Amino acid sequence: MTNQDPDRDKRLADIERRIEQMQARQNQEEKKADKTGLPAGVGAIMGRVATELVAGVIVGAFIGWMLDKWLETSPLFLVLMFFSWRNGRHAECLAYVFRPRSRGRVFR
Numbered sequence: 366m367t368n369q370d371p372d373r374d375k376r377l378a379d380i381e382r383r384i385e386q387m388q389a390r391q392n393q394e395e396k397k398a399d400k401t402g403l404p405a406g407v408g409a410i411m412g413r414v415a416t417e418l419v420a421g422v423i424v425g426a427f428i429g430w431m432l433d434k435w436l437e438t439s440p441l442f443l444v445l446m447f448f449s450w451r452n453g454r455h456a457e458c459l460a461y462v463f464r465p466r467s468r469g470r471v472f473r
Contacts, residue, residue: 410461410462413461414458414461414462417454417457417458418451418454418455418458420454421450421451421453421454421455422447422450422451422454424450425446425447425448425449425450425451425454426443426446426447426450428442428446428450429442429443429444429445429446429447430442430443432446
């Protein structure tokens, strides 16, 4: 069993050194993310929040418009649904943004 590769120890030491460097870099990134309080995928979260806020306003206005058309009560339900849906979506988005997350996961 003495016919092992003579460079084996050097290669193993190099691999161990690279693994340690990667782990140190990952630990630094985790510490940096912990300081800001935001997860790594903050762009995806902000995109989702923006989309839900716009969709909430549009859906609320549409439902209000349809109720006004059906009940012949022009702008009453349009205004009510616009603000109620908008406020509901804002509250849900704030809860989504500030909800604790496990590391490495952006969405549920």
